[in-house]
Amino acid sequence: MQNLSDHIMDIAQNAIRANATRVEIDVEESEARDALVLVIRDNGDGMDADTVQRVTDPFFTSRTTRKVGLGVPLLKQNAEATGGRLSIRSAPGKGTAVEATFSRSHLDRPPVGDIAGTIVLLAAANPGMEVRYRYVTDKGTYTFSSGETRTFLGDTPLDDPEIVAALREMIAENIKDIQV
Numbered sequence: 667m668q669n670l671s672d673h674i675m676d677i678a679q680n681a682i683r684a685n686a687t688r689v690e691i692d693v694e695e696s697e698a699r700d701a702l703v704l705v706i707r708d709n710g711d712g713m714d715a716d717t718v719q720r721v722t723d724p725f726f727t728s729r730t731t732r733k734v735g736l737g738v739p740l741l742k743q744n745a746e747a748t749g750g751r752l753s754i755r756s757a758p759g760k761g762t763a764v765e766a767t768f769s770r771s772h773l774d775r776p777p778v779g780d781i782a783g784t785i786v787l788l789a790a791a792n793p794g795m796e797v798r799y800r801y802v803t804d805k806g807t808y809t810f811s812s813g814e815t816r817t818f819l820g821d822t823p824l825d826d827p828e829i830v831a832a833l834r835e836m837i838a839e840n841i842k843d844i845q846v
Contacts, residue, residue: 667737667740667741667744667776668776668777668779669776669777669778669779669780670693670702670704670776670777670778670779670781671778671779671780671781671783671784672779673704673737673740673741673744673766673776674691674704674706674781674784675784675787675788676737676738676741677706677737677738677741677764678691678706678708678788678797680737680738680762681706681708681710681761681762682710682792682795683710684708684710684711684712684761684762685710685711686708686709686710686761686795687709687794687795687796688708688709688795688796688798689706689707689708689788689795689796689797689798690705690706690707690708690798690799690800691704691705691706691785691797691798691799691800692704692705692706692707692799692800692801692802693778693781693799693800693801693802694801694802694803695770695801695802695803695804695845695846696770696803696804696846697770697803697804697846698804699770700769700770700771701767701768701769701770702767702768702769702770702775702778703765703766703767703768704764704765704766704767704768705763705764705765705766706763706764707761707762707763707764708761708762708763709760709761710761710762711758711759711761712756712757712758712759712760712761712762713754713756713757713758713762714757714758717756718754718755718756721738721754722738722739722742722752722754723739724736724739724740738752738754738764741764741766742766744766744768744774744775744776745766745767745768747772747774747775748768748769748772748774748775749769749772750766750767750768750769751766751767752764752765752766752767753765781799781801781837781841782833782834782835782837782838782841783834785797785799785810785837786824786830786833786834786837788812789812789815789824789833790823790824790825790829790830790833791825793816793823793824793825795812796811796812796813797810797811797812798810798811798812798813799837801840801841801844803844803845803846804846805843805844805845805846806843806844807844808837808840808841808843808844810833810837810840812824815833
């Protein structure tokens, strides 16, 4: 995974496989604190304590189609390479929260990547799921909600090509306005 958007997509796909109907993605970036914090929460099936302990092991996966699960271990490695950390809170029936902290200015911190494209893809490809993205910086806060957007658009689906392009541009511009 070459950027944080790839990690976001991977964790969100885990949430989808865990029957989540809501995924909340927070990115907090502070130049003043030299921190970038990524938090992904879902209301999916959750994990028991043993699974939470094992999920950072690259040779553990709950999937039956392969014998390794590299997404969470790579996120942990990337966070720790910058002096940060990874924490996971989860409980059966209560969902999961994954939090990764990074030193924002550290040379080894992966770039954020195409976060606007990632958020729009998640929202457009999962019409039954609420996707909420919040970006917080020293300059302000921007929030996108797929539910609010669906309400505004009425019968026009989020996967309409013109809507996808417009949403991607809107999210990217709002991020740019408060980026540090």
